[in-house]
Amino acid sequence: NAGVTQTPKFRVLKTGQSMTLLCAQDMNHEYMYWYRQDPGMGLRLIHYSVGEGTTAKGEVPDGYNVSRLKKQNFLLGLESAAPSQTSVYFCARPDFPDEQYFGPGTRLTVT
Amino acid sequence: AQKVTQAQTEISVVEKEDVTLDCVYETRDTTYYLFWYKQPPSGELVFLIRRNSFDEQNEISGRYSWNFQKSTSSFNFTITASQVVDSAVYFCALSEAKTGANSKLTFGKGITLSVRP
Numbered sequence: 484n485a486g487v488t489q490t491p492k493f494r495v496l497k498t499g500q501s502m503t504l505l506c507a508q509d510m511n512h513e514y515m516y517w518y519r520q521d522p523g524m525g526l527r528l529i530h531y532s533v534g535e536g537t538t539a540k541g542e543v544p545d546g547y548n549v550s551r552l553k554k555q556n557f558l559l560g561l562e563s564a565a566p567s568q569t570s571v572y573f574c575a576r577p578d579f580p581d582e583q584y585f586g587p588g589t590r591l592t593v594t
Numbered sequence: 595a596q597k598v599t600q601a602q603t604e605i606s607v608v609e610k611e612d613v614t615l616d617c618v619y620e621t622r623d624t625t626y627y628l629f630w631y632k633q634p635p636s637g638e639l640v641f642l643i644r645r646n647s648f649d650e651q652n653e654i655s656g657r658y659s660w661n662f663q664k665s666t667s668s669f670n671f672t673i674t675a676s677q678v679v680d681s682a683v684y685f686c687a688l689s690e691a692k693t694g695a696n697s698k699l700t701f702g703k704g705i706t707l708s709v710r711p
Binding site: 516518523524525526527528531541571573575578581582583584585587588 | 598600603627629631637638639641644646685687698699700701702703704
């Protein structure tokens with residue numbers, strides 16, 4: 484999954500702590516996405532970006548903020564983590580011709 | 595709003611059996627894309643196939659085949675002669691096709707397939 488890298492791979496937070504997940508793409512795509520995966524729920528879109536300096540809400544944006552200061556990077560922030568945000572987080576970018584290419588995921592546990 | 599339903603949650607088969615994974619979708623768009631992704635136990639998401647709404651031809655790739663029927667809003671996936679390595683979670687997904695890969699994906703909840711030796 485060298486096309487999309489995610490940092491960190493694993494993290495354990497305590498309730499109320501904050502953290503930032505970093506997604507970096509190896510291409511120059513305008514669009515980038517953050518999804519979360521929960522058991523029995525599939526993947527759900529949190530936020531996405533249509534270009535540098537732009538962000539938009541997806542299906543489940545509450546409790547998260549995002550920033551796209553540089554085209555290659557898309558950051559997902561949790562200001563005050565809650566146990567409900569325990570999940571696996573996937574970042575994605577478009578892939579030719581019409582697919583999305585996913586990063587390896589970040590497994591986050593909030594205790 | 596778009597919706598993808600994968601009614602089967604878990605399927606268990608014995609190696610060499612054929613298995614079909616069902617996917618039913620809802621969309622108001624006339625142009626859209628359908629996808630299948632595989633998530634093996636290692637956790638990464640692996641793209642399997644994309645089909646646009648104008649192409650109802652069935653597709654075969656080795657032991658994998660896909661049946662797209664607009665009349666029933668279904669995009670089913672069949673694995674022939676299943677193998678243990680096919681054990682994974684399989685997701686069906688839908689996107690609007692206005693901007694192709696730049697469109698958001700709506701996923702089904704996934705089907706966990708276990709293939710026993």
